Amino acid sequence: MVHVRELDPSASPLDYFGYECRRLREAAGLTQEALGKILYCTGSLIGQIETAQKVPTRNFAERLDAAFMTDGVFSRMIGMVLRSQLPNWFQPYAEMEAKAAFISTYQCQVVHGLLQTPEYAAAVLAVDYPDKIEEMVAARMERQRILEKKQQPAVWVVLDEAVLLREIGGREVMRKQLARLVNYRDNPWVNIQVLPFSMGAHAATMGSFNLLRFDDDPDIYYSDGYDQGHMTANPDVIKERSVGYARLQAGALSVEDSADLIARVMEERYGDRATDDVA
Structure with missing residues (x-):
């Protein structure tokens, strides 16, 4: 006799998702293989999701809603499931980021x-x-859904020039990544500036950081760590980092010139006729 792992639906969002999937499948009198055929996946995948051994995708959740006619229950649940995959120390920041009006x-x-x-x-x-x-990756893509909201936050990004030159994932991956950045050129809600090497010492030599601004709550400063993030609403820190950020923006290339530089690096360094040097 096959032992079926019993889930505690209160243990985590992932366990709750799997529990509800199995409950509705059994109530409908379907085997895992039968449900898999309906959802265009394997019965094995259904079994892994029902036992919380596999994290479902948003597409899977939407198909599950359609199959069981659950009026978007699983689609609403999937956000919590994917956020729960983020490191515990990062989850509070992700929740604040999703509520921010300005990043x-x-x-x-x-x-x-x-x-x-x-x-x-x-x-x-x-x-x-x-x-x-x-x-x-699924959790990170879920975070990006805030840029698709009807009232999406305004996002201002300053990238060190080194980000464009550090080859991560290979040339094709970098080309697609830089192409995505260039595509934001005409987006009024996402502004990208490049801080050139010629800037020398600057107001963020200590490393990356984020500032979150809200409609009704205090601003938040956040920086990453190896095993935890640092998040504070201390007014002194917010003031100092806000001034520092303004200095970064002032020293960075304009949004238009930044897009031109990103496009040039994309073609010259990662294109079909890539060269070794980018001026």
């Missing part, structure tokens, strides 16, 4: 997570999460 960020190493392609994100996340790449 300002300086990035000195990699493209900000809200603007990453799935391929670039996978290459970045593979360094620290080699056994959870699929789940972590």
Whole structure:
């Protein structure tokens, strides 16, 4: 007799999702294989999701809603499921980020997570999460849904020039990533500036950071750490970092010139006729 792992639906959003999937499947009198055929996937995948061994995708959740006519229950649930895959220390920031009206960020190493392609994100996340790449990429793509909201936040990004030159994931991955950045050129809600090497010492030599502004709550400063993030609403810190960020913006290339530089690096360094040097 096959032992079926019993889930505690209160243990986590992932367990709750799997529990509800199995409950509705059994109530409908369907085997895992039968439900798999309806959802265009394998019965094995259904079994893995029902036992919380596999993280479902948003597409899977939407198909599940259609199959069981659950009026978007699983589609609404999937956001919590994917956010739960983020590191515990990062989840509070992700929740605040999703509520922000204005996001300002300086990035000195990699493209900000809200603007990453799935391929670039996978290459970045593979360094620290080699056994959870699929789940972590799905969680990062879920974060990006805030840019699709009817009232999306205004996002201002300052990228160190090194971000454009650091080859992550290979030339094709970098080309697609830079192409995505260029595509934001005419987006009024996402503004990208490049801080050139010629700037020398600047107001963020200590590293990357984010500033979140809200309609009704105090501003938040956030910076990453290896095992935890640092988040504060201390007015003194907010004032100092806000002034520092304004200095970064003043020293960076304009949005238009930044887009031109990104496009040039994309073609000259990562295009079909790539050269070794980019002026």
